[in-house]
Amino acid sequence: MRLKVAFYPKNGTFERSNKHAIQGFIYNMLKGSEYGERHDEPRFKFFTFSDFFLDSMGRPTLLISSPEKGFINTLYGAIKDKERVYIGRHELIVAELKRFKLPLRRVFQTGSPIVLYRNAQENEYFKLHQHRDLRFFLQRLKENAEKKYEAFYGEDFLLEEPIFDRLIPKLRNNGKLDVYVKVVKNGVPFPVIGSNWELLEKERIRPEERRFYRFIMDAGLGEKNSLGFGFLNPIRR
Template sequence: MVRAKIFVNKVSDMPLDYDYQYWLASMLLHRLDNAKGELADFLHNHDGYRFYTFSNLILENQRHSEYGLQFDNAHFILTSPDEEFIEGFVSGLLQKPEFSLGETSFLVESIDIQNQTKIPSKCVFKTISPIYVKTQREVEGEIKDWDLYPKDGKFYENLHNNLVSKYEEYHGRAPENDFFDITEVIHFKGRRYTIAGDHRRCSEMKFKVQGSEELLNFGYQAGFGEKNAMGFGCIEVSN
């Protein structure tokens, strides 16, 4: 399995809106459609999970303003257990390297294909896009979605169940060993994102984890938590 590291240049003076995730997800789907239309059609008509995720833009010389983010260059990570997705995204980005996120224009400078890191049964992960986990709870007599943070024990249960469910759908079988345990949250910061008008509370984290290698490697490839194809749950190995 591979990851793609996409280097981009910001080619307009407009600052980038803080809530750019939806635009980036939409742009990637358009590029996939250009390169591998059958894959994009499958995603459009498929009711199950989408087995890829991507990181936030990792910015160089980042400068904040009240209007958004200013920076020079950036990169982001694309990852999937299915190499066909990576090939499709990369091919589409190379065919049409110019894109916009809101009113901010970019140009793909280069793409680095990285070999899959072998994840051991114990390691430290750091999010490069926040993890989103939810449950349902009764609020004023109505059952509503409730976003979870790591301070809620339900966060870990649902994170584990989601990972196993994705594994089963992708592989067509249950994992031989479904052990998964976050043993320590080293760092946590709650974040609030707006995706297509919906507000989501999610978690930037650095955490120690132990579990079956097949599950940890799958999570590293496909993403942890929900809404991976919207750019949530992308992680990297940390010290």
């Protein structure tokens, strides 16, 4: 399930917020609810959000997705009566708030970079441009998604085939494949490295796999989903 939040900047200019600030805004909206302790729970958070983008009316817009309907409904209820909110230091006027579900498709593109660790113990991220190992990328992506799915539904699941059959990465203006995102937490910046994708396609989704692909569409792919990484948009082909 998804939530669209469109804003008007109070002073007429918009500055993209740090991902940690957006995460803080979401957790602040959850305070006092059954999800109010989600930030401190030692488990997967089961939500993600897109990078900011301009909608068809030119408004800065954020999409938040989760496989938990109650999570999205709680956010909706917390925001719907507010005329303005704060994301970090920025005061924003709420222009539109909308809950919706998207049909499952076989083709996706990223709305925020996918992040994977090559070596989690050494805090080493997988770098597509440097490592050039799609087999590792797909295998790690599948293992991570299966683990989250099993944690959410409490049942074993094994995808027999690769998670995607066709991939097209999105090149940056400098020709590089990797995206370096600076996240600031408690005043301390740290880089997160990921990759954006024009296309992630599964040729055929079997009936028994539909719930899995709907889950990753809502929960996100890869690591650090609750920091706004791995957001997926289904697209027509």
